[in-house]
Amino acid sequence: MRWAKRQRRCGTDSLQGIPLTALRHAVVVAEVLNFHHAANILGTTQSCVSARIKALEEALGILLFERRHRGVRLTEAGRRFIVEVSAGIAQLDHAVRTAGAVSSGSTGQLAIGFVSSIAGDFLCGLRSRFRETYPDVEQVVMEGSSAKTIALVRDGKLDVALVLDPADAPDCHSRLLWSEPYRIALPITHPMAESDAITWAHLASETFLLPVAGAGPQLFEHVVRRMAERGNSPRVRRCDVGHDTLMHMVASGEGVTLAIESARYMSGSAMLRSIADETEQARFRAIWSPHNRSAALKNLLDLADQMEKSVRSA
Numbered sequence: 001m002r003w004a005k006r007q008r009r010c011g012t013d014s015l016q017g018i019p020l021t022a023l024r025h026a027v028v029v030a031e032v033l034n035f036h037h038a039a040n041i042l043g044t045t046q047s048c049v050s051a052r053i054k055a056l057e058e059a060l061g062i063l064l065f066e067r068r069h070r071g072v073r074l075t076e077a078g079r080r081f082i083v084e085v086s087a088g089i090a091q092l093d094h095a096v097r098t099a100g101a102v103s104s105g106s107t108g109q110l111a112i113g114f115v116s117s118i119a120g121d122f123l124c125g126l127r128s129r130f131r132e133t134y135p136d137v138e139q140v141v142m143e144g145s146s147a148k149t150i151a152l153v154r155d156g157k158l159d160v161a162l163v164l165d166p167a168d169a170p171d172c173h174s175r176l177l178w179s180e181p182y183r184i185a186l187p188i189t190h191p192m193a194e195s196d197a198i199t200w201a202h203l204a205s206e207t208f209l210l211p212v213a214g215a216g217p218q219l220f221e222h223v224v225r226r227m228a229e230r231g232n233s234p235r236v237r238r239c240d241v242g243h244d245t246l247m248h249m250v251a252s253g254e255g256v257t258l259a260i261e262s263a264r265y266m267s268g269s270a271m272l273r274s275i276a277d278e279t280e281q282a283r284f285r286a287i288w289s290p291h292n293r294s295a296a297l298k299n300l301l302d303l304a305d306q307m308e309k310s311v312r313s314a
Contacts, residue, residue: 018059022052023085026064029053030082034071107136110296113149114141114162115214121262122178122284123162126304133303137296145213150287159297164215165283172287177304179281180260182222183272187253192273199277204232207255212240219258226278 029038029049039046057064064078074082110130114123127139142149142158149161150169167174184203186193192202204227210220220236227234237255239246250257251269259272260282286301 018056019052022056024089025049025052026056027082027086027089029065029072030074030078033073106134108294108296109138109140110160110294110300111140111142111158112160112162112300113144113152113158115143115146115149115164122180122307126177126300126307129307130300130303134296134299137299143214146215146217153287153289153292156289156291159288159292159294160300161287163285163287164218165285166218166221167285167287169287171290173290174288175286175301177284177286177301178308179283180262181281182275182278183259183261184275185247185250185257185259185270185272187251187270189253190256193271195273197276198273200226200275201230201232201277203256203275204230205235207235207237209237209239209246209249209255209257211243211246212238214243222280223258 025038025042028041029035032038032041035050035053036046039049042049053065060081062077062081063075064081065072066075112127127141130137131139142152144152146161146163146167149158149163150167150172152158153161153169153172162177165176184198192198195202208223210216210223216238220238223234223236239249241249246257247270249255261272286304288297
Protein backbone atom coordinates (compact mmCIF):
# COMPACT_ATOMS: atom_id res chain seq x y z
CA MET A 1 0.00 0.00 0.00
CA ARG A 2 2.81 2.39 0.93
CA TRP A 3 4.50 1.62 -2.43
CA ALA A 4 1.27 2.30 -4.37
CA LYS A 5 0.76 5.59 -2.54
CA ARG A 6 4.26 6.74 -3.39
CA GLN A 7 3.74 5.71 -7.03
CA ARG A 8 0.57 7.79 -7.27
CA ARG A 9 2.21 10.76 -5.55
CA CYS A 10 5.52 10.79 -7.43
CA GLY A 11 4.52 9.17 -10.73
CA THR A 12 6.30 6.03 -12.01
CA ASP A 13 6.30 3.65 -14.93
CA SER A 14 6.48 0.13 -13.50
CA LEU A 15 8.72 -2.64 -14.84
CA GLN A 16 7.81 -6.12 -13.55
CA GLY A 17 6.36 -4.62 -10.36
CA ILE A 18 9.38 -2.41 -9.63
CA PRO A 19 9.17 1.19 -10.78
CA LEU A 20 11.73 1.93 -13.47
CA THR A 21 11.88 5.49 -12.19
CA ALA A 22 13.03 4.27 -8.79
CA LEU A 23 15.80 2.23 -10.40
CA ARG A 24 16.96 5.23 -12.42
CA HIS A 25 16.91 7.39 -9.29
CA ALA A 26 18.93 4.80 -7.41
CA VAL A 27 21.59 4.88 -10.13
CA VAL A 28 21.82 8.69 -9.96
CA VAL A 29 22.01 8.68 -6.15
CA ALA A 30 24.80 6.09 -6.38
CA GLU A 31 26.70 8.40 -8.73
CA VAL A 32 26.51 11.56 -6.60
CA LEU A 33 25.97 9.95 -3.13
CA ASN A 34 23.62 12.74 -2.11
CA PHE A 35 19.80 12.88 -2.26
CA HIS A 36 19.72 16.65 -2.68
CA HIS A 37 22.18 16.67 -5.61
CA ALA A 38 20.40 13.70 -7.18
CA ALA A 39 17.05 15.53 -6.96
CA ASN A 40 18.54 18.54 -8.78
CA ILE A 41 19.89 16.30 -11.53
CA LEU A 42 16.58 14.45 -11.87
CA GLY A 43 14.44 17.59 -11.75
CA THR A 44 12.38 16.52 -8.76
CA THR A 45 12.32 17.02 -5.00
CA GLN A 46 14.65 15.51 -2.45
CA SER A 47 11.73 14.04 -0.53
CA CYS A 48 10.44 12.25 -3.64
CA VAL A 49 13.89 10.77 -4.38
CA SER A 50 14.25 9.68 -0.76
CA ALA A 51 10.78 8.12 -0.77
CA ARG A 52 11.43 6.17 -3.96
CA ILE A 53 14.75 4.82 -2.68
CA LYS A 54 13.24 3.81 0.65
CA ALA A 55 10.32 2.05 -1.06
CA LEU A 56 12.76 0.29 -3.39
CA GLU A 57 14.85 -0.94 -0.43
CA GLU A 58 11.70 -2.20 1.28
CA ALA A 59 10.55 -3.99 -1.86
CA LEU A 60 13.97 -5.63 -2.30
CA GLY A 61 14.42 -6.38 1.39
CA ILE A 62 17.96 -5.00 1.38
CA LEU A 63 19.63 -1.75 2.40
CA LEU A 64 21.14 -0.05 -0.65
CA PHE A 65 22.45 3.13 0.99
CA GLU A 66 23.75 4.00 4.44
CA ARG A 67 22.35 7.43 5.32
CA ARG A 68 24.86 9.94 6.68
CA HIS A 69 24.63 13.53 7.77
CA ARG A 70 26.17 14.92 4.57
CA GLY A 71 25.13 12.27 2.11
CA VAL A 72 24.89 8.54 1.66
CA ARG A 73 27.23 5.61 1.09
CA LEU A 74 26.53 2.46 -0.91
CA THR A 75 26.39 -0.76 1.01
CA GLU A 76 28.14 -3.77 -0.52
CA ALA A 77 24.77 -5.19 -1.55
CA GLY A 78 23.84 -1.79 -2.92
CA ARG A 79 27.05 -1.53 -4.91
CA ARG A 80 26.48 -4.88 -6.59
CA PHE A 81 22.84 -4.07 -7.20
CA ILE A 82 23.67 -0.74 -8.86
CA VAL A 83 26.26 -2.37 -11.13
CA GLU A 84 23.65 -4.80 -12.45
CA VAL A 85 20.88 -2.22 -12.65
CA SER A 86 23.12 0.24 -14.52
CA ALA A 87 23.95 -2.41 -17.10
CA GLY A 88 20.27 -3.32 -17.45
CA ILE A 89 19.18 0.29 -17.87
CA ALA A 90 21.92 0.85 -20.46
CA GLN A 91 20.68 -2.18 -22.39
CA LEU A 92 17.11 -0.95 -22.13
CA ASP A 93 18.08 2.51 -23.35
CA HIS A 94 19.97 0.92 -26.24
CA ALA A 95 16.94 -1.20 -27.10
CA VAL A 96 14.73 1.88 -27.11
CA ARG A 97 17.16 3.80 -29.32
CA THR A 98 17.56 0.85 -31.67
CA ALA A 99 13.82 0.36 -31.96
CA GLY A 100 13.41 4.05 -32.70
CA ALA A 101 16.12 3.94 -35.37
CA VAL A 102 14.57 0.90 -37.04
CA SER A 103 11.14 2.52 -36.85
CA SER A 104 12.50 5.62 -38.62
CA GLY A 105 14.31 3.53 -41.23
CA SER A 106 17.77 4.80 -40.29
CA THR A 107 19.09 1.37 -39.36
CA GLY A 108 18.23 -2.26 -40.06
CA GLN A 109 18.09 -4.14 -43.33
CA LEU A 110 16.45 -3.68 -46.74
CA ALA A 111 16.15 -6.62 -49.16
CA ILE A 112 15.95 -5.56 -52.82
CA GLY A 113 15.31 -7.82 -55.81
CA PHE A 114 15.89 -6.84 -59.43
CA VAL A 115 16.87 -8.24 -62.81
CA SER A 116 20.43 -7.70 -64.00
CA SER A 117 19.31 -6.07 -67.24
CA ILE A 118 17.90 -3.06 -65.37
CA ALA A 119 20.95 -2.50 -63.16
CA GLY A 120 21.78 0.72 -64.98
CA ASP A 121 22.55 4.28 -63.98
CA PHE A 122 19.33 5.06 -62.12
CA LEU A 123 19.31 1.93 -59.97
CA CYS A 124 23.03 2.20 -59.21
CA GLY A 125 22.59 5.87 -58.34
CA LEU A 126 19.57 5.12 -56.15
CA ARG A 127 21.38 2.44 -54.18
CA SER A 128 24.45 4.66 -53.82
CA ARG A 129 22.43 7.63 -52.57
CA PHE A 130 20.49 5.43 -50.16
CA ARG A 131 23.77 4.04 -48.81
CA GLU A 132 25.11 7.58 -48.29
CA THR A 133 21.89 8.79 -46.64
CA TYR A 134 21.29 5.70 -44.50
CA PRO A 135 24.72 4.12 -43.93
CA ASP A 136 23.45 1.92 -41.10
CA VAL A 137 20.85 0.19 -43.27
CA GLU A 138 22.25 -2.98 -44.83
CA GLN A 139 21.16 -3.46 -48.43
CA VAL A 140 20.67 -7.12 -49.28
CA VAL A 141 20.35 -7.45 -53.06
CA MET A 142 19.26 -10.39 -55.16
CA GLU A 143 19.05 -10.79 -58.92
CA GLY A 144 16.26 -12.86 -60.45
CA SER A 145 13.40 -12.79 -62.90
CA SER A 146 10.47 -10.44 -62.36
CA ALA A 147 8.23 -13.39 -61.51
CA LYS A 148 10.73 -14.76 -58.98
CA THR A 149 11.40 -11.47 -57.20
CA ILE A 150 7.68 -10.65 -57.01
CA ALA A 151 7.02 -14.12 -55.56
CA LEU A 152 9.67 -13.46 -52.90
CA VAL A 153 8.00 -10.13 -52.10
CA ARG A 154 4.72 -12.01 -51.55
CA ASP A 155 6.51 -14.48 -49.27
CA GLY A 156 8.03 -11.67 -47.22
CA LYS A 157 11.58 -12.62 -48.21
CA LEU A 158 12.16 -9.41 -50.17
CA ASP A 159 11.07 -5.91 -49.21
CA VAL A 160 10.78 -4.73 -52.80
CA ALA A 161 11.11 -6.00 -56.36
CA LEU A 162 12.25 -3.57 -59.05
CA VAL A 163 10.86 -4.80 -62.36
CA LEU A 164 10.19 -3.70 -65.91
CA ASP A 165 6.54 -3.03 -66.73
CA PRO A 166 4.14 -4.67 -67.31
CA ALA A 167 4.22 -6.40 -63.92
CA ASP A 168 1.57 -8.94 -62.95
CA ALA A 169 1.10 -8.23 -59.25
CA PRO A 170 -2.46 -6.98 -58.60
CA ASP A 171 -2.27 -8.11 -54.97
CA CYS A 172 0.76 -5.91 -54.26
CA HIS A 173 1.40 -2.20 -54.01
CA SER A 174 3.40 -0.67 -56.84
CA ARG A 175 4.87 2.63 -57.86
CA LEU A 176 6.49 3.82 -61.08
CA LEU A 177 10.04 4.84 -60.18
CA TRP A 178 11.76 5.82 -63.39
CA SER A 179 11.67 5.52 -67.18
CA GLU A 180 14.37 5.12 -69.81
CA PRO A 181 14.33 5.11 -73.61
CA TYR A 182 14.45 1.80 -75.42
CA ARG A 183 17.56 1.27 -77.54
CA ILE A 184 18.62 -1.33 -80.07
CA ALA A 185 21.96 -3.02 -79.41
CA LEU A 186 23.97 -3.75 -82.56
CA PRO A 187 27.47 -5.01 -83.32
CA ILE A 188 29.69 -2.12 -84.42
CA THR A 189 30.11 -3.83 -87.81
CA HIS A 190 26.37 -3.82 -88.51
CA PRO A 191 25.30 -1.77 -91.56
CA MET A 192 22.92 0.28 -89.39
CA ALA A 193 25.47 0.93 -86.64
CA GLU A 194 26.12 4.51 -87.80
CA SER A 195 22.53 5.33 -88.77
CA ASP A 196 20.64 8.01 -86.90
CA ALA A 197 17.27 6.93 -88.26
CA ILE A 198 16.80 3.26 -87.38
CA THR A 199 13.11 2.34 -87.37
CA TRP A 200 11.19 -0.77 -86.43
CA ALA A 201 10.66 -1.44 -90.13
CA HIS A 202 14.44 -1.54 -90.60
CA LEU A 203 14.63 -4.16 -87.88
CA ALA A 204 12.02 -6.49 -89.37
CA SER A 205 14.63 -8.82 -90.91
CA GLU A 206 16.88 -8.91 -87.86
CA THR A 207 17.19 -11.80 -85.42
CA PHE A 208 16.35 -10.59 -81.92
CA LEU A 209 18.31 -12.20 -79.11
CA LEU A 210 16.12 -11.93 -76.04
CA PRO A 211 16.73 -13.37 -72.58
CA VAL A 212 14.47 -16.07 -71.21
CA ALA A 213 14.70 -14.77 -67.66
CA GLY A 214 14.98 -11.32 -66.14
CA ALA A 215 13.12 -8.70 -68.16
CA GLY A 216 13.02 -11.08 -71.14
CA PRO A 217 9.23 -11.65 -71.15
CA GLN A 218 8.51 -7.91 -71.18
CA LEU A 219 11.10 -7.25 -73.91
CA PHE A 220 9.72 -10.14 -75.98
CA GLU A 221 6.18 -8.76 -75.67
CA HIS A 222 7.34 -5.31 -76.75
CA VAL A 223 9.18 -6.58 -79.82
CA VAL A 224 6.25 -8.78 -80.90
CA ARG A 225 3.81 -5.89 -80.49
CA ARG A 226 5.93 -3.45 -82.45
CA MET A 227 6.44 -5.88 -85.31
CA ALA A 228 2.75 -6.87 -85.40
CA GLU A 229 1.77 -3.20 -85.65
CA ARG A 230 3.74 -3.10 -88.91
CA GLY A 231 2.44 -6.38 -90.26
CA ASN A 232 5.59 -8.35 -89.49
CA SER A 233 6.46 -11.40 -87.43
CA PRO A 234 9.72 -11.00 -85.55
CA ARG A 235 12.56 -13.46 -85.72
CA VAL A 236 13.30 -14.14 -82.07
CA ARG A 237 15.89 -16.36 -80.48
CA ARG A 238 15.29 -16.89 -76.76
CA CYS A 239 18.55 -17.17 -74.85
CA ASP A 240 18.90 -18.56 -71.35
CA VAL A 241 21.89 -16.36 -70.53
CA GLY A 242 22.67 -13.29 -68.46
CA HIS A 243 22.87 -9.73 -69.72
CA ASP A 244 26.64 -9.66 -70.23
CA THR A 245 26.67 -12.91 -72.20
CA LEU A 246 23.77 -11.69 -74.31
CA MET A 247 25.69 -8.54 -75.19
CA HIS A 248 28.74 -10.64 -76.10
CA MET A 249 26.50 -12.57 -78.49
CA VAL A 250 25.33 -9.30 -80.05
CA ALA A 251 28.92 -8.10 -80.35
CA SER A 252 29.90 -11.31 -82.16
CA GLY A 253 27.18 -10.73 -84.78
CA GLU A 254 24.64 -13.39 -83.73
CA GLY A 255 21.79 -10.86 -83.71
CA VAL A 256 20.48 -7.67 -82.13
CA THR A 257 18.67 -7.09 -78.87
CA LEU A 258 16.31 -4.60 -77.34
CA ALA A 259 17.90 -2.81 -74.40
CA ILE A 260 17.51 0.28 -72.25
CA GLU A 261 19.57 3.43 -72.46
CA SER A 262 21.64 2.80 -69.34
CA ALA A 263 22.54 -0.78 -70.32
CA ARG A 264 25.87 0.28 -71.79
CA TYR A 265 28.23 -2.29 -73.19
CA MET A 266 31.86 -1.41 -72.64
CA SER A 267 33.73 -3.86 -74.88
CA GLY A 268 33.71 -1.56 -77.93
CA SER A 269 32.32 -4.40 -80.08
CA ALA A 270 28.65 -3.44 -79.66
CA MET A 271 26.74 -0.16 -79.49
CA LEU A 272 23.33 1.17 -78.54
CA ARG A 273 21.34 3.15 -81.11
CA SER A 274 18.05 5.00 -80.88
CA ILE A 275 14.89 3.69 -82.55
CA ALA A 276 13.46 6.70 -84.37
CA ASP A 277 9.80 5.66 -84.31
CA GLU A 278 9.72 4.19 -80.78
CA THR A 279 7.09 6.21 -78.87
CA GLU A 280 7.32 4.54 -75.47
CA GLN A 281 9.93 4.30 -72.78
CA ALA A 282 10.85 1.36 -70.60
CA ARG A 283 9.04 1.89 -67.31
CA PHE A 284 10.50 0.52 -64.10
CA ARG A 285 8.24 -0.17 -61.18
CA ALA A 286 8.68 -0.99 -57.51
CA ILE A 287 6.52 -3.85 -56.21
CA TRP A 288 6.02 -4.45 -52.49
CA SER A 289 3.64 -6.25 -50.18
CA PRO A 290 0.72 -4.28 -48.71
CA HIS A 291 1.69 -5.84 -45.37
CA ASN A 292 5.21 -4.38 -45.45
CA ARG A 293 5.54 -1.42 -43.07
CA SER A 294 9.30 -1.01 -43.43
CA ALA A 295 10.37 2.61 -42.93
CA ALA A 296 13.60 1.83 -44.81
CA LEU A 297 11.51 0.82 -47.84
CA LYS A 298 9.55 4.07 -47.64
CA ASN A 299 12.84 6.00 -47.48
CA LEU A 300 14.10 4.19 -50.60
CA LEU A 301 10.92 4.99 -52.52
CA ASP A 302 11.04 8.62 -51.43
CA LEU A 303 14.66 8.89 -52.61
CA ALA A 304 13.68 7.38 -55.97
CA ASP A 305 10.93 10.00 -56.33
CA GLN A 306 13.40 12.78 -55.57
CA MET A 307 15.88 11.44 -58.13
CA GLU A 308 13.23 11.08 -60.84
CA LYS A 309 11.99 14.64 -60.26
CA SER A 310 15.57 15.87 -60.45
CA VAL A 311 16.11 14.04 -63.75
CA ARG A 312 12.90 15.47 -65.24
CA SER A 313 13.77 19.02 -64.22
CA ALA A 314 17.35 18.84 -65.51
